[in-house]
Amino acid sequence: xxxxxxxxxxxxxxxxxxxxxxxxxxxxxxxxxxxxxxxxxxxxxxxxxxxxxxxxxxxxxxxxxxxxxxxxxxxxxxxxxxxxxxxxxxxxxxxxxxxxxxxxxxxxxxxxxxxxxxxxxxxxxxxxxxxxxxxxxxxxxxxxx
Amino acid sequence: xxxxxxxxxxxxxxxxxxxxxxxxxxxxxxxxxxxxxxxxxxxxxxxxxxxxxxxxxxxxxxxxxxxxxxxxxxxxxxxxxxxxxxxxxxxxxxxxxxxxxxxxxxxxxxxxxxxxxxxxxxxxxxxxxxxxxxxxxxxxxxxxx
DNA sequence: TTAATTGCAAAAGTTTTGCACTGGC
DNA sequence: GCCAGTGCAAAACTTTTGCAATTAA
Numbered sequence: 001x002x003x004x005x006x007x008x009x010x011x012x013x014x015x016x017x018x019x020x021x022x023x024x025x026x027x028x029x030x031x032x033x034x035x036x037x038x039x040x041x042x043x044x045x046x047x048x049x050x051x052x053x054x055x056x057x058x059x060x061x062x063x064x065x066x067x068x069x070x071x072x073x074x075x076x077x078x079x080x081x082x083x084x085x086x087x088x089x090x091x092x093x094x095x096x097x098x099x100x101x102x103x104x105x106x107x108x109x110x111x112x113x114x115x116x117x118x119x120x121x122x123x124x125x126x127x128x129x130x131x132x133x134x135x136x137x138x139x140x141x142x143x144x145x
Numbered sequence: 146x147x148x149x150x151x152x153x154x155x156x157x158x159x160x161x162x163x164x165x166x167x168x169x170x171x172x173x174x175x176x177x178x179x180x181x182x183x184x185x186x187x188x189x190x191x192x193x194x195x196x197x198x199x200x201x202x203x204x205x206x207x208x209x210x211x212x213x214x215x216x217x218x219x220x221x222x223x224x225x226x227x228x229x230x231x232x233x234x235x236x237x238x239x240x241x242x243x244x245x246x247x248x249x250x251x252x253x254x255x256x257x258x259x260x261x262x263x264x265x266x267x268x269x270x271x272x273x274x275x276x277x278x279x280x281x282x283x284x285x286x287x288x289x290x
Numbered sequence: 291t292t293a294a295t296t297g298c299a300a301a302a303g304t305t306t307t308g309c310a311c312t313g314g315c
Numbered sequence: 316g317c318c319a320g321t322g323c324a325a326a327a328c329t330t331t332t333g334c335a336a337t338t339a340a
Binding site for chain 2: 074076077078094096097103105107110114115118122123124125126127128129130131132133134135136137138141
Binding site: 163164166168169198199200201202203206207210225 | 293294298299304305
């Protein structure tokens with residue numbers, strides 16, 4: 001499943017006429033294997049990237065390139081760094097403030113309606129949204145009791 | 146109105162037993178006068194802060210203190226810096242990707258329901274959420290046509 | 291008085307850039 | 316062969332910290 005998603009994205013890249021360099025492919029495979037969004041720092045210390053000796057500047061350049069091409073998406077959460085993940089299915093996140101775990105969640109229907117309402121009320125034309133939930137995951141909520 | 150909001154927050158600060166130093170008061174007045182959330186850099190170059198010669202470190206320390214005390218709220222959007230605004234009414238933002246204007250918008254009812262659903266489905270206990278819309282404001286949308 | 295707040299300067303952390311070299315197509 | 320992509324080192328930018336001096340309560 002992960003590989004199927006990844007293959008689709010690689011195909012999309014080629015179809016957009018982009019070069020698929022070694023660095024970009026490794027980077028995408030790291031993101032595809034990750035359980036949640038990764039920071040540039042986490043990508044840099046991932047075994048695959050270290051093994052291939054991919055430079056910090058290259059990682060940043062590839063990330064911003066892939067984001068521009070809509071292959072990946074970046075998030076700014078409370079922390080200091082930007083987080084990246086594959087842009088395969090649009091989704092949102094549940095961030096546990098205790099253990100820092102990040103889970104994915106699908107919420108969108110209701111925002112579509114809201115966005116239409118915003119357009120009608122204010123004239124603002126929504127192109128995309130960012131929605132993240134902060135709180136306690138099941139485990140941490142149980143511990144706190 | 147701005148001053149009424151500000152006064153309430155200053156009162157809240159005192160009631161929480163916090164010192165109300167000159168720096169903090171100026172900083173809050175700058176945030177109160179702003180049309181949208183401000184970055185630390187914008188705060189630093191604001192006339193009031195420059196006039197009072199408030200140090201960069203002081204601004205950052207005051208901001209994180211005030212955030213901890215729930216007097217202000219901070220956001221991470223696409224840009225590189227954190228943005229701050231008074232935490233008077235919880236709200237969200239419409240960010241114009243063309244002219245960078247930021248408008249406030251109130252959306253929350255529907256998220257409350259969604260958060261209950263998340264708790265029921267996943268056990269995750271939502272404490273707060275971040276929701277921001279990116280797109281084109283009325284003016285910019287009209288220009289693009 | 292005295293504990294909290296501030297200024298200053300320096301450090302830490304993240305991300306970007308210039309330039310010469312390499313590699314994909 | 317050509318242009319896009321890369322490595323390296325240095326810079327830029329945002330935010331934090333240690334310490335001595337100051338200030339609000």
